[in-house]
Amino acid sequence: MDADSARAPVIDTLVTRSGHWRLLDAGRDGDLSRYLWTLDEAPAFVRVMVCKRAFTHEAGDDAALDLTPVDTTVRHKGETYRWNLQVAQGACRIAQNREPVTPNAGWLRAAVKEGRIPAYRREASFKPMARAGLMRDPRDLAAYDPASLGGESSNRNFVGVTSGQGGEYPSSRGFLHDVDARVIDAALHDEDIARTWDQIAAHSWYSLSQPQGAVWSAANHVSVDPQFPQAGDRPWEIANAGGRVRPDVDSVIPAERWSRDVSHLENTGFVHWIATEDPVAGLVVQRQAAYALASWYEYRRKRGDTRYHAFDEQERGAYNMLSAAWKARDVSTRTASAKGSVIWRPARTAKMAEDLIADLDTRWYRPMATAAAGPSDAWVRNLAGLPLSNPYPGRWKRADGGGELSLRGSSAFMLPQYGKEPLYLWSRAGDARVRRWFATAARHLTIRVLYIGGARGIDRSEDLRGSSLPVAPVGTPPFTDPKGWAAWTKALPIAAGPTDRFDGASLHTLTQVRGTLRLAKGAGLDVAELDQALARIDADWSRTMKPRYAELESAKHWAAPE
Known part of the structure; x- marks a missing residue:
């Protein structure tokens, strides 16, 4: 991949509190959609984003992990940057020359006060804290590497366990990843969150790079909505039934050793999004919502559906859908763009939330209450x-x-x-x-x-x-x-x-x-x-x-x- 930010066409401009983010077209290459990002308010910043199509039964794909190497040269503002990326099926991969936005602890504190996120404080613990102050990830792993998936499987990787094997892990059984929750705790205690921000960013970028997290639309430059896809895209589902069920829905094949599970969503990205309003952190969050919407959809869908269906196989899956819908809506309502690239539009996420709540109320709560x-x-x-x-x-x-x-x-x-x-x-x-x-x-x-x-x-x-x-x-x-x-x-x-x-x-x-x-x-x-x-x-x-x-x-x- 060879790209020049001065020559790449602008696909869209996304506006958040942190500035004007330009999404630039760096071209298609087979299974890959290639992009550059710039930020008007940080002129020296440049980012590469490469997204690869998901593997499906309909395309005759198999489940083997398929990492595509992308040797990247980017020219930006008189500088040349080179990265080697490895991109898995159904994933997006990030490389950048610097952090574009300083994380804003005040935005985190305001989000707690406004009810966008709960408070997380060490005083809530039953245990005396071993030490005060913001802690790094206890694994203290190396910085994000765009040529690595951060581990060897969904059970052993930087983000944490995202498969359905059960157990208590930093990445699941909660609303936030444990590392994210510690940042909220630090912000509420007026501590310096920038000291460990590399860990937050690494969790976001590794989460984005895990296989089969969602389906990317090369035409619309956005995660495909599984249940109500954008114009020109097809609905998709996780192939829980083991194969193709209906010819008009794509059945995504989980990559070997990288299985995911709606009851164990990785819960990354939301604190990254709130503290920076970086749209790619918002993409991390919305891809989790897409995955949740695709899980078990094959058992619920009907021809002519006009409303979103909620996961109802397990109590925790339903709650995870409510969490994912909350986060996805938060990102949408705080992002403006002319063409609706990368981030789902507010009307879409508002309908998602309304339909999911109505679905659960109709099928679960009201029969119980009556x-x-x-x-x-x-x-x-x-x-x-x-x-x-x-x-x-x-x-x-x-x-x-x-x-x-x-x-x-x-x-x-x-x-x-x-x-x-x-x-x-x-x-x-x-x-x-x-x-x-x-x-x-x-x-x-x-x-x-x-x-x-x-x-x-x-x-x-x-x-x-x-x-x-x-x-x-x-x-x-x-x-x-x-x-x-x-x-x-x-x-x-x-x-x-x-x-x-x-x-x-x-x-x-x-x-x-x-x-x-x-x-x-x-x-x-x-x-x-x-x-x-x-x-x-x-x-x-x-x-x-x-x-x-x-x-x-x-x-x-x-x-x-x-």
């Missing part, structure tokens, strides 16, 4: 207070060692670990539907904390899945209200933790249960006994000696109201 008494899952969810949960059959170990009990269960951790931030943000923004969901969810946690109590109320029931909560027997429930549900749960003869302290409970889950209740209070929700539940957490904690997984609690768990 369920008639009986053996249905909707009635069980109503009694327990689980707005977006999907009860499943499970088996629990008996406390007396006498075998197992078969019960219906729900996740003990998905609501607090994935749901609290999007529920808080959409509630604070005034969405009445999400406020009802959040009030129901907060009431559920309040009942668990007050009427089950301690580790058993948080997560310490030993089902054979490892992370479930009993919600009903098979058949008609023997209880008629949430407190009756709690009493039934507490009386089960299953192996479980204590009810007056958090010994054996996962510390990071406890942090997030308390955070969920604090966010509910910060959103102004009317939840009975909420203050008593927060006080009970403090009381049970005062008796706790041995919480579980204390080392896993980290900054991304600290979400709290402004």
Whole structure:
């Protein structure tokens, strides 16, 4: 690739608070779309962006990782720059001569105050901090390398684990990447965030470079909307069913060793975007929304659809979609462009958000809220207070060692670990539907904390899945209200933790249960006994000696109201 910024045609100008960003056409080359970026307010800055088409069943592609080398020479303002890039299928690759924008900690603090992002403060931790001040990524890896994917697989790379293998990682189970959350914490403590900004940028650029993150439109110069593609593009989906389902939809093939999972979105880019309003950081965020919209779409789509469909296979997937929609809309509403390149237009992301919320409200919340008494899952969810949960059959170990009990269960951790931030943000923004969901969810946690109590109320029931909560027997429930549900749960003869302290409970889950209740209070929700539940957490904690997984609690768990 050989390009000159003085000769490359301008495709579009994107305007944000940080300035006028020019997207320049550096030409097509087979599977590659090549671009340059400049910034009027930083004349010496130049950036290369190369995007490669996604591999699909329809094109006869296979799943092997296919890295295309791009030797790049760029002339800009009398200087010549050379980079070697490696570009994977379904990815975009960045190289630049300098950081174009100094990160603005004031913008981060304002975003917290305005309700665009929760607060993350070290004071929310149950653990005494080992050291004060902004911390680097504990892995302390080298600077971003445009010729590397930052690791060897989706399980071993710079960004973190993005596959569906489960477990607690810096990149997933939350609203922000752990490194991003630490930057919010630093900004709220008036510390210098620029000292570690290279880590934030590296997470964004490595996230953008991972294979099959989204489909790029060479014609429209933007991520293709999976469910309602831009003019001239085709809808696409992640091939969860293992192959082509319909000839008018592209089935994207996950690259070998680089699988992704909607329940484990990497949550990078949003802090980068807020602190700089760099449109490529916004692209990182919106590609995650595109991936979420493409996941499991094959099971929901219908001919003639006019509304977006939400993921509903797992509770956490639904919450991740709400998070992705929130971030994508934030980027769109703060970016202006003449032609709608790179960043989805505001009308598109507003419709995404509205349709996803309406879809979940229609298919999940309202059937629960209006369920008639009986053996249905909707009635069980109503009694327990689980707005977006999907009860499943499970088996629990008996406390007396006498075998197992078969019960219906729900996740003990998905609501607090994935749901609290999007529920808080959409509630604070005034969405009445999400406020009802959040009030129901907060009431559920309040009942668990007050009427089950301690580790058993948080997560310490030993089902054979490892992370479930009993919600009903098979058949008609023997209880008629949430407190009756709690009493039934507490009386089960299953192996479980204590009810007056958090010994054996996962510390990071406890942090997030308390955070969920604090966010509910910060959103102004009317939840009975909420203050008593927060006080009970403090009381049970005062008796706790041995919480579980204390080392896993980290900054991304600290979400709290402004």
